[in-house]
Amino acid sequence: MTVTVNPAIDLTVYTDSLQIGEINAVESMRKDSGGKGINVSKVLKNLDVLTVATGFLAGEAGCWIRDELKNKSISHDFLETSGETRTNVKIIASDVETQLNGSGPELTETDINRLIEKLNDLLQDGDGLILAGSLPKQTDPGMYRQIIQSLKNQVFVAVDTSGAALAETIEARPHFLKPNEEELNQLFDTALETETEIIDAAYKLREKGVEIVLISRGEKGSIMVSAAGTCKAIPPVITPVSTIGAGDSTVAGFVSKYLQTKDLIRSLRFANACGVATTLKPGSQVCSRIEVENMLDQIQLDCER
Numbered sequence: 001m002t003v004t005v006n007p008a009i010d011l012t013v014y015t016d017s018l019q020i021g022e023i024n025a026v027e028s029m030r031k032d033s034g035g036k037g038i039n040v041s042k043v044l045k046n047l048d049v050l051t052v053a054t055g056f057l058a059g060e061a062g063c064w065i066r067d068e069l070k071n072k073s074i075s076h077d078f079l080e081t082s083g084e085t086r087t088n089v090k091i092i093a094s095d096v097e098t099q100l101n102g103s104g105p106e107l108t109e110t111d112i113n114r115l116i117e118k119l120n121d122l123l124q125d126g127d128g129l130i131l132a133g134s135l136p137k138q139t140d141p142g143m144y145r146q147i148i149q150s151l152k153n154q155v156f157v158a159v160d161t162s163g164a165a166l167a168e169t170i171e172a173r174p175h176f177l178k179p180n181e182e183e184l185n186q187l188f189d190t191a192l193e194t195e196t197e198i199i200d201a202a203y204k205l206r207e208k209g210v211e212i213v214l215i216s217r218g219e220k221g222s223i224m225v226s227a228a229g230t231c232k233a234i235p236p237v238i239t240p241v242s243t244i245g246a247g248d249s250t251v252a253g254f255v256s257k258y259l260q261t262k263d264l265i266r267s268l269r270f271a272n273a274c275g276v277a278t279t280l281k282p283g284s285q286v287c288s289r290i291e292v293e294n295m296l297d298q299i300q301l302d303c304e305r
């Protein structure tokens with residue numbers, strides 16, 4: 001199951017150049033249902049992995065997302081909440097991405113309890129749960145921690161979030177975390193510059209009880225620290241069309257492959273193939289199974305125990 005507590009309509013605008021304070025011509029524009037968990041669900045659907053997307057939707061934007069998920073045949077079971085689901089504007093000007101992300105409608109303690117009840121109704125022993133994305137402003141940063149600690153069944157928990165929510169989540173010892181470099185820097189309140197510093201930080205998270213730490217690093221690929229030691233995945237040099245959803249594709253790829261095979265290194269390769277394949281798609285569109293399969297051989301691995 002994927003959980004997106006703060007989904008978004010992603011409005012991606014392509015322009016030749018972006019001059020702040022001027023009128024800029026739009027080349028093309030696209031509108032997608034977004035939010036990290038929803039993107040993960042889209043990838044899982046493309047990979048033929050059964051999943052249900054849940055979380056909260058509100059207002060007209062929420063209805064639009066629900067319709068879009070229905071049209072794309074993505075199984076979903078969202079809770080309705082008050083306010084309006086956010087719209088996030090992504091501007092791609094001469095290959096440089098600028099994002100304007102909304103904060104989303106506030107969630108109350110009652111909302112959190114409704115979600116916990118739904119998760120406990122739907123999740124079975126051995127299932128995977130992916131909690132992905134930021135929490136709306138003014139929502140308890142301990143929400144993911146609270147959800148994980150309230151799970152009744154034996155579920156593999158993966159989390160991709162940032163800021164205070166990430167810091168609090170670690171206390172609940174999720175099985176899998178995928179911070180990017182910026183999120184890791186924020187978490188450790190420092191600029192981790194060398195690979196050694198990044199790897200040391202990942203080991204600190206392992207010491208706190210996170211089984212698998214996968215740090216995504218954009219064009220530099222990713223580093224995984226787990227029971228298999230330290231493993232680097234290096235992607236091919238490509239020209240991305242849009243990197244939106246690359247991290248979500250990485251999460252979807254890792255969790256689906258790991259739950260099928262329990263093979264950490266194979267899952268890392270597959271995760272990176274998903275991430276790279278998504279960077280070659282416009283807007284918030286995500287990789288297809290065939291695109292991922294074609295990418296697998298191009299991911300180099302460098303592992304040491």
Ligand SMILES: Nc1ncnc2c1ncn2[C@@H]1O[C@H](COP(=O)(O)OP(=O)(O)OP(=O)(O)O)[C@@H](O)[C@H]1O
Pocket residue numbers: 179180215216217218219220221222235236237238240243244245246247248249250271272273274275276279
């Ligand atoms: N420019 C790129 N070239 C090659 N591979 C890339 C590039 N950008 C992303 N990737 C692949 O996608 C993975 C995830 O990307 P990234 O680290 O940018 O995730 P993220 O910051 O979580 O993204 P988002 O939040 O937009 O989903 C990388 O580990 C890498 O495998």
Ligand SMILES: O=P(O)(O)OC[C@@]1(O)O[C@H](CO)[C@@H](O)[C@@H]1O
Pocket residue numbers: 006008009010033034035036039088101132133134135162244245246247248284
């Ligand atoms: O504010 P968050 O939840 O961190 O990020 C939201 C978001 O940028 O993430 C997805 C790409 O990963 C987009 O679909 C969405 O707009």
